Structures are given as structure tokens and as C-alpha cells.
Amino acid sequence: MIRLLRPALWLGLLLAATFGMTSLRPLFTSLFPLLERPVYMQDSFAALLLAHLELVTVASALAGLIGIAIGIAVTRPWGAAYRGLAETISAAGQTFPPVAVLAIAVPSMGFGPEPAVLALLLYGLLPAVQNTIAGLIQVPDAVKDAATGLGFGPWRRLWQVELPLAAPLILTGLRVSVIITIGTAAIASTVGVTTLGSPVLLGLSAENTAYVLQGAVLIGLLALTTDAVFDAIHDMLA
Amino acid sequence: MPRLRPDPVLLPLVGALCVTPLGFAFVTAARNRLVSGRPVALLEAAEGPAALLGLAGLALLALAALRRGPWLAIIAAALLMAALGWIAGDYATTLSASQPTARVSLGAGFWLMLGLAALCLVEAARQTGRAGTSLATALVAAILALLLLSGTLDQLSILREYANKRDVLGMALLRHVEIVGLAVLPTLLIGIPLGIACQRRPGLGRLVLPALGVVQTIPSIALFGLMLAPLAALAAWQPELARAGISGVGMAPAVLALLLYSLLPIASNTAAGLASVPEPVRDAARGLGMTPSQIFWQVDLHLAFPALLAGLRITIVQATGLAAVAALIGAGGLGAIMFDGLFTGALDLALLGAIPVIGLAVLADLLLRLASPRAIA
Amino acid sequence: MIRLEQVRRAYAGREAVAGVDLTVERGAFCALIGESGSGKSTLLRMINRLVEPDSGRVLLDGEDVRSLAPEQLRRHIGYVIQSVGLFPHWTVARNIAAVPALLGWERPRIEARITELMALLRLDPRLAKASPASLSGGQAQRVGVARALAADPDLLLMDEPFGALDPVTRTALQTELARIQRETGKTIVFVTHDMDEALRLATQVVVLDQGRVVQDATPSGLLAHPADDRVRDLLGREDRGLRRLALRPVQSVMRKPGPASAPAIAAATDCRAALSRMAELGVSVLDVQDEHGTRLGSLHLADLIAG
Numbered sequence: 001m002i003r004l005l006r007p008a009l010w011l012g013l014l015l016a017a018t019f020g021m022t023s024l025r026p027l028f029t030s031l032f033p034l035l036e037r038p039v040y041m042q043d044s045f046a047a048l049l050l051a052h053l054e055l056v057t058v059a060s061a062l063a064g065l066i067g068i069a070i071g072i073a074v075t076r077p078w079g080a081a082y083r084g085l086a087e088t089i090s091a092a093g094q095t096f097p098p099v100a101v102l103a104i105a106v107p108s109m110g111f112g113p114e115p116a117v118l119a120l121l122l123y124g125l126l127p128a129v130q131n132t133i134a135g136l137i138q139v140p141d142a143v144k145d146a147a148t149g150l151g152f153g154p155w156r157r158l159w160q161v162e163l164p165l166a167a168p169l170i171l172t173g174l175r176v177s178v179i180i181t182i183g184t185a186a187i188a189s190t191v192g193v194t195t196l197g198s199p200v201l202l203g204l205s206a207e208n209t210a211y212v213l214q215g216a217v218l219i220g221l222l223a224l225t226t227d228a229v230f231d232a233i234h235d236m237l238a
Numbered sequence: 239m240p241r242l243r244p245d246p247v248l249l250p251l252v253g254a255l256c257v258t259p260l261g262f263a264f265v266t267a268a269r270n271r272l273v274s275g276r277p278v279a280l281l282e283a284a285e286g287p288a289a290l291l292g293l294a295g296l297a298l299l300a301l302a303a304l305r306r307g308p309w310l311a312i313i314a315a316a317l318l319m320a321a322l323g324w325i326a327g328d329y330a331t332t333l334s335a336s337q338p339t340a341r342v343s344l345g346a347g348f349w350l351m352l353g354l355a356a357l358c359l360v361e362a363a364r365q366t367g368r369a370g371t372s373l374a375t376a377l378v379a380a381i382l383a384l385l386l387l388s389g390t391l392d393q394l395s396i397l398r399e400y401a402n403k404r405d406v407l408g409m410a411l412l413r414h415v416e417i418v419g420l421a422v423l424p425t426l427l428i429g430i431p432l433g434i435a436c437q438r439r440p441g442l443g444r445l446v447l448p449a450l451g452v453v454q455t456i457p458s459i460a461l462f463g464l465m466l467a468p469l470a471a472l473a474a475w476q477p478e479l480a481r482a483g484i485s486g487v488g489m490a491p492a493v494l495a496l497l498l499y500s501l502l503p504i505a506s507n508t509a510a511g512l513a514s515v516p517e518p519v520r521d522a523a524r525g526l527g528m529t530p531s532q533i534f535w536q537v538d539l540h541l542a543f544p545a546l547l548a549g550l551r552i553t554i555v556q557a558t559g560l561a562a563v564a565a566l567i568g569a570g571g572l573g574a575i576m577f578d579g580l581f582t583g584a585l586d587l588a589l590l591g592a593i594p595v596i597g598l599a600v601l602a603d604l605l606l607r608l609a610s611p612r613a614i615a
Numbered sequence: 616m617i618r619l620e621q622v623r624r625a626y627a628g629r630e631a632v633a634g635v636d637l638t639v640e641r642g643a644f645c646a647l648i649g650e651s652g653s654g655k656s657t658l659l660r661m662i663n664r665l666v667e668p669d670s671g672r673v674l675l676d677g678e679d680v681r682s683l684a685p686e687q688l689r690r691h692i693g694y695v696i697q698s699v700g701l702f703p704h705w706t707v708a709r710n711i712a713a714v715p716a717l718l719g720w721e722r723p724r725i726e727a728r729i730t731e732l733m734a735l736l737r738l739d740p741r742l743a744k745a746s747p748a749s750l751s752g753g754q755a756q757r758v759g760v761a762r763a764l765a766a767d768p769d770l771l772l773m774d775e776p777f778g779a780l781d782p783v784t785r786t787a788l789q790t791e792l793a794r795i796q797r798e799t800g801k802t803i804v805f806v807t808h809d810m811d812e813a814l815r816l817a818t819q820v821v822v823l824d825q826g827r828v829v830q831d832a833t834p835s836g837l838l839a840h841p842a843d844d845r846v847r848d849l850l851g852r853e854d855r856g857l858r859r860l861a862l863r864p865v866q867s868v869m870r871k872p873g874p875a876s877a878p879a880i881a882a883a884t885d886c887r888a889a890l891s892r893m894a895e896l897g898v899s900v901l902d903v904q905d906e907h908g909t910r911l912g913s914l915h916l917a918d919l920i921a922g
Contacts, residue, residue, distance in 0.1 A: 031467075081246040084364045085357065092360075095603045096596050097559020103576045103592035104349075106585065183457025187563060190580045200463050204566055209467050216463025220456045227455045522700025524665055525772075526714050526762070527689030540704045 003235045007228035014221040018045045021214055028210045038210040040199040045218060052195040052222065055185045059117050060178045063124030067177070068170060070125070071132020072158065083133065090130040098123050098184040106191045116188040123184065124177040131173025135166030167237050175230040179223055186219050196222065247361050248303035248311055255296060255318075255354045262347030265326050270339045271395070272583060280347060283329040292321030299358060311362035312370055316377040318355045322348060323385045330393035341395040343586055395586040399579075403590065407575065411594055414571035417489065417561045421496030422553060429501050430546070433508025443509060450502035458563045461498070465491035466567060492569035496560055500553040507549025511542025544610055551606035558599040562591075572598075616641040616770065616802050617662060622671030624657055631657045632668070633826035639804060639819065641769075644796055646817035647806045648849065654826035655806045656774050662804065663692045663772055675770075690714055693763030693771035693801075697778045699755045701747035707758050708743040714766040732761040735795065753784035760792070764799075771803045777812070789816060810849050814838070814858060822846050835862050860886035860919065868919060869903045869912035877902045882911055890919055 021039065028038035043051075074083035105119035139162050147157045163170075186197030196219045203211025263277030264284075284292060295318030302311035330342035363374040391397050400407065436443030453461070469491050515538050523533045565573025576591025578584075617639040624632040632654040639645045647655040660666040661673055664685040673680045680688055701710050708729050709716075715725045733740055736757040747755060756776060763771055776792075777785040793816055796803055807813050813820050814834045822829040822837070822845070830842035838859040841847045850858060863886045877900045880889055889901060899916040 085247055085361045088360050088364060089357070092600075095555055095599050097555075097562055097599055099559060099562045099573070100576070100592040100595045100599075103580060103588045104596075106580065106588065179455055179457075183459065186457055186459045190566075190577060197459055200459055201566070203463075204568075209470060212463040213467050216460040216466075219460035220464065223455050223457055223460070224452065227452075516698075516700070516703075518696055518698035518700035519702060520700075521665070521696060522694065522759075522762075523702070525663060525689055525694030525696070525700075527686045527691075527717055528713075529686045532717070537702060537704075 003232050007225060007232050010221065010225035010228045014049075014218070014225045017218055017221055018049050021045045021218075028214075032208075032210045035208055035210055037208070040202070040211045040214050042202070043194065043198070045214070048194065048196050048198060048215075049218065049222070051193075052182075052185055052197075052219075055113065055117065055120070055188065055193065055195060056178065056181050059120035059185070060124055060174075060181050062117075063121045063177055063181070064128050064174050066121075067125045067128025067173070068132050070129045071136060071170075075133060075136040076154070086129055087133060090126040090133075093123070093126045094130075096123075098180055099187055102184060102187060102191065111192040113193050116185070116191060116193045120181050120184055120188070124181050127173045127176040127180070128170075129173075131169050131176075132166065135169030135173075136162055138169070139165045168234065171230065171234055171237065175227070175234075178226055178230070182219070182223050182226060186215075242304050243306045245303050245306050245311075248299070248358055251354050251358050251361070252296070252300050252303045255299070255351060255358075258350050258354065259347055262350055263345035264347040264351075265329060265345045266343050267329075267333055268341045268343070268395075269337070271341050275341065275343060277345060278329070278342075280325070280351075284325045286328065288321055288324035288328050291317060292325060295319075295321050295355075299355075302362070303358075308362040308365040308370060309373075311358060312366070312374050312377065315355045315359040315362065316374070316381060319352060319359070319378070320381040320385065322352055322355070323381070324390055327385065327390040327392070327394060330391075330395075334393045341398070341586070342393065343395045396589050399584070399587045399590045403575065403587070407572075407590065407594070410570065410572045410575050410591070411598075413569075414558070414561055414573075414595070414598065417492055417496065417564060417569055417571055418554060418557045420489070420493045421500055421557055421561075422550075425497050425500040425504055425553065426550070428497075429504030429549075430508050432501065433505040434512065436505060437509040437512040447502070447506050447509070450498075450505060453498050454502050458495070458499070458560045459566065461495045462491060462564060462567045465495050469494070487568035489569050491567055492561065492564035495564070496557050499560060500557055503549045503552040503556070504546075507545045507552070508542065511545030511549075512538055514545065515541045547606060547610045551603060551610075554602045554606065555599045558595060558602060562595045616643070616676060617804070618672075618674040618677075619658070619661070620672045620674070622658070622661055622668040622673060624654075624661070624666060624668050630654075630826045632661070634671070635823075635826070635828055637821060637828065637831065639802060641802055642800050643819050644803045644817045645805065645819040645821060646813035647804065647821050647823060648808060648810060648813045649823035649829075650808065652825075653823040655808075655823050657826075658823070659772055659774055659804060659806050662770075663689045663694060665689075686717075690717055690766060691768050691770075693766075693768045695756075695759050695763045695771070695773040695776045697775040699759040701750075701755055701758060701762075703747050705747070706743065707738075707745050707747065707750070710747065710758055711761045711765055713762055718766055728765060732764060735764070735798075736761045737791065751784075752780050753788060756780065756788060757791075760788075760795075764795075764801075769802060771801050773803065773805045775806055775808070778807070778809075785812075792816065810851070811858075814862060822849060835859065838862065857887050857890075860890060861888075865889050865903055865914050866911070869914045870918070871912060872902070872910045873900065873913040876910075877913060879904045879908075879910075880914065881906070886919055889914055890916075893919075 022045070025039050028035075032038050070086060073079040074086045101123050102116070102119045105122070106115050143161060143165070144157065147161045152161065185193075185195050186200065189195050189197035189201045196215055199211040199215035200219070203209060203213075203215065259280035264280040264282075265278050266275030267278050268275030295314050295316075298314035299311060299318060302308070302314055326342070326344060326348055333340050333342055359374050359378070363370040366373075385391050392401075432446065436446055456464075466487065470487075519537060519541075520533060523537050528536065561569070561571050562573030562576060565571055565577050572591045572595045574591070576588050576595070579587030579589070579591060617637070619635055619637040622632055622635050623630065631652075635654075635658060637658075647658060649655045657666055661668050662675070662680070664680055667681075675688075702713070705713075711729050711732055712725045715728055720728075729743065730740070733743065738754065738757050738761065742750070742754065742758075747758070750758065760776070763773075777788050780788065789812060792803075795801070805813075805817065814837075817834060819831070820834055820837050821831045822842070824845050830837060830846050832840075837846065838850065838855060841850060841855075847855070864882075865880065865884050865886055866882055868886065878892070878896050878898060880892055880901045880903055882903050882905050884892075893899060893901060893916055901914045903911045903914055905911055
């Protein structure tokens with residue numbers, strides 16, 4: 001129960017901030033007396049949060065599934081030929097800043113959520129692939145030999161022996177992937193996608209610091225909540 | 239007839255190279271800079287010697303893939319990459335001769351084919367080892383230089399943006415490096431002692447490193463936003479600070495946020511590097527009569543150095559990308575050009591900002607990897 | 616040379632060393648032996664102040680070690696550990712030169728010393744520039760011993776120096792160490808849990824159990840009169856007689872050469888090996904010969920057993 005406390009606490013804060021932001025109008029009015037509209041009203045914060053979550057969930061889930069599948073494939077005997085390539089790409093790709101990837105993806109794919117999802121997905125793949133490979137190859141050969149010797153078939157061995165042993169590292173990869181995606185999704189507002197980044201960007205261009213603050217707090221809380229959830233899952237695996 | 243030994247990696251890549259032009263526009267041609275363009279297929283754009291070079295490159299690549307010739311594959315892939323640039327450049331030159339305001343932008347087909355050719359190059363280089371990697375790097379650099387210096391690509395939209403923004407881009411590049419430098423130098427001064435302290439006092443480490451981890455978790459745009467309000471308030475409260483350049487927007491919040499982000503990799507890698515010094519080595523050093531400071535300078539620091547350098551590499555690569563986001567809060571740099579392009583729909587301008595950001599990050603990564611001593615086996 | 620007076624040291628309430636008195640004479644080869652957790656390593660590490668006793672004194676040539684700066688003290692005592700602890704970022708030569716460099720020796724003197732020590736430890740001179748990672752376990756420990764001897768200390772402390780080596784390498788290094796001790800006359804204090812090693816090398820064997828000295832004797836004294844069951848266990852109850860025989864060269868029990876010739880055995884053989892040879896050949900008399908084949912005497916089964 002204790003291990004669920006931290007994610008629950010962050011989630012509570014996130015929800016309270018999402019639904020209570022408008023009630024904080026007096027606070028923002030007193031903090032920024034010069035602003036005519038001290039609370040972002042174009043969309044409800046709940047709608048922004050949902051839109052953001054949808055983008056992140058779709059992109060991360062796809063990235064995670066494809067990434068783990070690639071990681072598994074290239075560590076099987078029949079896919080070993082592709083492992084070098086997969087490792088090179090995922091290592092080199094992480095040198096590319098995610099914003100720049102977004103800025104490059106959009107011109108060739110157009111504005112809107114689809115290119116954003118694709119850019120987020122491609123970038124999110126890298127840590128998932130890298131950590132799946134790392135997790136699977138660090139399973140000791142002796143353990144794999146023993147499993148085979150005991151009569152495990154290749155898939156049963158993968159499912160019951162290799163994946164459980166690789167799980168902590170794979171989870172770390174997914175966590176990195178999701179956290180990067182949350183941040184990059186916020187910047188996707190610059191290419192016309194509605195996310196929690198929208199108030200920040202509008203606030204910056206309209207010199208409305210209150211909007212910036214409101215968006216920034218929610219993005220930060222979303223990231224911290226997600227991180228805490230991954231922490232809790234990690235503890236449960238351990 | 240030599241025996242065929244198809245390469246399981248290169249062959250599918252070559253296959254993908256052959257079908258990509260059928261599904262994706264190679265370039266797009268627009269009447270002017272701001273309207274969206276008409277897709278142009280590779281077969282429509284390709285003509286003359288450039289098309290022949292492309293065919294030759296693809297054919298040689300297919301041959302290399304069928305007969306496992308990684309060296310041939312490197313050269314063929316490089317030729318193909320050169321041909322792709324040449325074809326696009328030629329098409330832009332021809333079109334702009336008749337319509338001066340027309341813009342030719344690189345399309346998804348171009349980028350996909352370039353990416354696939356690059357993957358062939360990387361895989362072939364990997365198979366040949368260090369010499370192949372050097373050859374591939376040299377070939378790519380030579381081709382890029384040749385295409386740019388010969389003016390072949392000059393009529394492409396992105397280079398026309400460059401021609402308009404040459405000075406601005408130079409300034410932005412300098413500014414970008416300045417932001418990263420201003421953030422990373424103080425980070426080293428704070429982060430290394432912090433890492434040492436965290437390793438010496440595990441209690442402190444358990445407190446500080448997770449806290450810095452939380453900072454890393456907060457997305458950059460949010461952290462920049464959170465810096466904005468307090469710094470603006472600070473500047474309003476102390477006008478001298480405002481005159482010294484401290485304000486909610488601009489360099490100050492950007493540098494401060496980057497510093498906070500950079501502390502974790504530096505401090506934790508310093509601590510991890512020190513922790514990796516084997517206990518018997520320290521025991522032997524003590525037993526031989528080294529003083530604590532001699533052990534630190536002659537043993538610990540040397541053995542922790544590779545980890546420290548890796549931390550610096552992660553930090554600089556990360557800060558280069560984050561500095562691009564900092565343009566949103568008015569810090570300037572390459573991100574300003576990138577976002578300018580995204581906001582106004584001038585997508586080649588966005589590319590013009592994004593490509594040097596990637597270039598800087600890759601360059602920093604490469605240089606620091608070369609600088610790091612071979613791992614002690 | 617070394618005197619420990621009522622030294623004690625506790626870790627987390629458990630006494631690792633519980634009041635030990637011990638004297639090691641100059642030129643002695645003293646083995647501290649016991650099970651793991653008997654306090655033998657802690658005792659050793661008190662001598663060069665890597666561990667400070669909670670109470671009691673450690674005297675070196677009559678001087679309390681606490682009156683000396685720990686680093687200065689350690690630079691004049693050689694120190695060798697099981698995991699060797701070579702500095703992985705330094706070459707073999709620089710590892711050997713560690714203490715002379717700390718003591719500020721001149722460059723040529725250090726160079727000469729490195730060459731001398733590599734010869735003493737029978738290390739290939741070409742290894743001088745090698746990295747420790749490229750050495751075999753046995754080579755690494757030879758370098759470890761050379762490093763400990765570099766500043767020519769009178770005293771050498773060794774904490775299970777050969778424990779991590781395979782049996783063949785271990786025997787070779789034991790032989791080297793015995794030779795070096797004979798040639799240089801160093802005082803050596805040596806921690807081990809291997810009774811054969813202790814009996815083979817040491818002139819003084821100190822058996823420890825739960826932080827206390829159970830017995831402090833010469834190897835033959837230990838075999839002849841084990842203080843209690845713990846010592847008997849360490850000696851191996853059934854092998855004790857054989858181990859005693861192993862300490863004795865055949866020359867000490869042989870008679871004048873007999874008239875009839877018998878199967879031959881070398882003069883350097885110990886009595887245990889001679890007994891084994893008799894059992895193998897089914898004879899009760901062997902001829903003892905020197906390396907030129909000259910008969911020095913004859914060895915009778917009855918004399919071996921009578922001891």
C-alpha cells in the first residue's frame with residue numbers, strides 16, 4: 001500500500017490542479033494584476049489533459065509494443081543479423097533532440113496530430129528497443145542453458161525466464177520513452193496539436209505569464225505522476 | 239556465375255528503397271514560399287546524369303546486398319545518397335529557371351530514401367569495422383561538401399531560406415553554443431563536487447540524486463515556464479537585476495533551467511565513477527601508504543574519469559536539444575529559427591533551424607566519444 | 616619486531632579481535648590461521664593501522680605504531696592482499712614503483728629497483744609496460760608482491776595472497792615466497808586458511824578462533840601437541856601423522872648405506888613422500904641418493920614410523 005501512496009499523491013495533485021485551476025482565479029488575479037484574463041479559458045484544463053494523455057498513450061503504447069517486439073526479434077537466433085543495426089540506430093537516434101525530430105517530421109508529413117504521433121512514436125521507440133535488447137542480453141547464459149536443459153521451448157523460455165529477468169530494464173526504457181513523449185507532446189502544440197502545451201505557448205506569445213504558469217504546472221505534475229507510477233510498478237516487480 | 243549469398247539486412251533495405259518512390263512524393267513544388275506544394279514523384283523529377291548515377295548506385299547496392307560485399311555497399315550507398323541530392327537539386331534548378339518564385343521542398347520520399355540509404359551505409363560500415371566507418375564518414379562528408387559547394391542544391395527551398403538568413407543563422411548558432419556553454423560550465427563547478435559529496439556520504443546521495451532526478455523528469459517546456467514567473471518577479475522587485483539582464487524571458491531562465499537539468503548527469507556520473515573504483519584497489523593504496531588526497535587524485539579521479547566524461551557528453555547533447563526549446567522563452571539560438579518556421583508555416587525555415595541543432599548534438603557526441611580514453615578492461 | 620598487547624576490536628558489538636597478545640621475532644615467517652571470521656585479517660590490518668584497535672597496543676621495534684603517521688608507517692611495511700588491488704590505470708612498472716614514488720626516490724633509482732624486483736619475482740621484463748588487465752592471476756600477484764617489496768621494507772604483511780590462485784600457480788608462488796624470504800631475511804606475517812600452506816611456509820603458526828589465540832607454536836610443535844580439538848580439526852585428524860612426516864626431510868632419519876641396493880629416492884624428499892613411495896612399490900627400504908646418484912644412506916619403514 002505504501003508504494004502506491006506516492007503515485008496516488010501526485011495523481012491527486014494533478015487532478016486537483018486540473019479541475020481546480022479555474023477556481024484559483026482570485027490567486028492569479030492578485031499575482032498578475034495587469035492581466036485582463038488571468039485564467040486560460042480556450043479549452044477546459046480537463047480537455048487539455050485528456051488530449052495530452054491521448055496523444056502520449058497512443059504514441060507510447062505503439063512505441064513500447066513495437067520497441068519490445070524489435071528488441072525481442074533481434075535477440076532471437078533468426079533476428080541476430082539485425083541486432084547491430086538496431087543498436088546503432090537506437091544509440092545514434094538518441095543524440096537527436098526530440099524537438100528537432102518533431103521539426104523535421106512535420107515538414108514532410110504536414111501539420112496535425114498524425115505527424116505528431118508518428119514523430120513521438122519514432123523517438124519513443126529508441127529507448128524501448130535499446131533497453132529491451134540490453135535487458136535480454138544481460139540474462140546469464142547459464143540461466144538460459146538451464147532453462148533449455150530443463151525442457152523449455154524457445155517461446156516458453158522467453159516468456160517465463162528471459163522476459164521476467166529483463167523486465168526491470170525494459171521498464172526503465174519504457175519510462176524514459178514515456179517521459180520524453182510527455183514533454184515532446186507539449187511542444188507538439190507548436191505544430192497545431194491541442195495539448196497541455198497550448199496554454200504555455202499562447203501565454204508566451206501573448207505575454208500572459210499566468211497561462212504559462214498554468215500549463216507548466218500541469219505538464220510538470222503529469223510527468224511527476226507518471227514517473228511515480230513507473231516507480232511503483234518497478235517496486236512491485238522487484 | 240558467382241554464388242549468391244544475400245545479406246539478410248541489406249537486401250530488405252534495398253527492397254524498401256525500390257518501392258519507396260512509388261508511394262511517397264520525392265519533392266514538393268509550390269508556387270511560392272508559403273503555399274503548400276504539389277507532390278512530385280521521383281520518376282518525374284529524375285532525369286539526365288543524376289538519374290543515371292542514382293540507378294547505378296541502386297544497382298551496385300543490390301549487387302552488394304546479393305553477394306555480401308560490404309565495401310561495395312558503402313560506396314554504392316554513398317553514390318545513391320549523392321544522386322538523391324543531385325536529382326532534387328537539379329529539379330529545383332530547372333523549375334526556378336522558368337518560375338523564379340517557385341519553391342521546391344524535399345518530400346517524405348526523399349527523406350525516406352536518404353534514411354534507407356544511410357541505414358545501408360551504417361550496416362555495411364558496421365560489418366567492415368573501424369576502417370569502413372572511417373570510409374563511410376569521409377564519403378558522406380565529401381558528398382555533402384561537393385553538393386553544397388558546387389551550388390547543385392542552391393535552388394532548393396531550404397537553401398534559399400539559408401541564403402536569406404545566412405547572417406541570422408550564424409548569430410543563432412553562436413547564441414546556441416553560448417547558452418549551452420553558460421549552462422554547462424557552472425554545472426561542472428557545482429556538479430562534480432556534488433557528485434563527490436554524494437559518493438562520500440551515501441545519506442546525502444540518497445537525498446540529492448533523486449531530487450535532481452525529479453528535475454530531469456519535468457519536461458523542458460514546463461520548467462522554462464516555471465522559471466518565468468519567479469524570475470520576472472525577481473526582476474520587478476530588484477530593478478538592478480533587470481538591468482543586469484535577469485528577467486523572466488531570455489537567457490537567464492534558459493541558462494538556469496539548463497543548469498538544473500545538467501546537474502543530474504554530472505553529479506550522478508561522478509558519484510557512479512567513484513563508486514566503481516574497486517575496493518581492493520583503494521585498500522591496496524591505503525596499505526601502500528597513500529594519503530587520502532593522494533588516493534583521490536592518483537587513483538579515484540583517474541578511474542572515475544571515463545564515467546565523468548560520459549556524464550559530460552550526455553549533458554552537452556541534452557543541453558543542445560533543450561536550448562532549442564528555450565527559444566520559446568526568448569532565449570534565441572537555433573530554436574528561434576526553428577519555431578519561427580513552424581509558427582509561420584515556412585517549413586523549410588523550421589528545417590534550417592532543426593538541422594544545425596542535430597548537427598551540433600551529433601558533433602558534441604562524436605568529439606567527446608573520441609576524447610574519452612579506452613575503457614579499462 | 617612486532618608485539619601486540621591485549622588488542623581488541625569490535626564491529627557492531629561483535630568482537631572480531633578479543634584481547635590478543637602476540638610476539639613475532641625479526642626474520643620470522645608467521646602464519647595467522649583460522650576459519651573466516653576468526654579475526655585473522657583484522658589482526659593483520661592492525662599492524663599497519665588500516666584498522667585501529669579499540670584498546671591495547673601494537674608495538675613495532677618497541678615503538679607504538681600510533682606514534683607514527685599512518686601513511687609514513689605503511690610506506691615502510693609491505694602489503695599484499697588476495698585480490699591484489701593493482702592500479703588498473705597504471706602499467707606494471709608504475710604499479711611496482713608506487714611506494715618508491717611516494718617516498719620521492721630519484722628516477723634512476725626507481726628504474727633500477729623495478730628491474731631488480733621483476734627479476735626477483737621472475738617476471739618477464741617485457742611485462743613492464745603491460746597493463747594489469749592483461750596479466751594472468753599468478754603474474755598479477757607476482758607484481759603485487761614486487762610492489763610490496765619495492766621500498767625494501769623489513770616487514771611484509773600478506774592477507775591470503777595466494778587464495779585466489781589455482782593450485783599449480785599457488786605452489787609455484789609459495790616456493791618463490793619461501794626463496795625470497797630466505798634470500799632477503801624479511802619478517803613476514805601471513806594470513807591464510809590453508810593449513811598446508813601455513814605448515815609449509817611458516818616458522819611460527821598462530822591459530823585463531825573467534826578473535827582469540829588458540830595456539831602459538833612452531834609447525835612441528837603444533838603437529839606434535841595440538842592445544843585442543845579446534846586445532847586438531849584444522850590439522851585434519853586423520854592426516855596429522857602424515858603432515859608431521861611432511862615437515863621432515865628423509866636425511867634426518869636415514870641410516871648408513873646398506874649393503875644391498877634398493878629403489879632410489881632423492882635426498883630433498885620429505886618423509887611423507889618417502890612413505891608414499893614405499894607403499895607404492897611395496898618395499899620397506901629405500902636408498903637415499905643425491906642429485907649425482909651417489910648413495911647417501913638407506914631409509915627404513917620402521918624409522919619413519921618411529922619418527
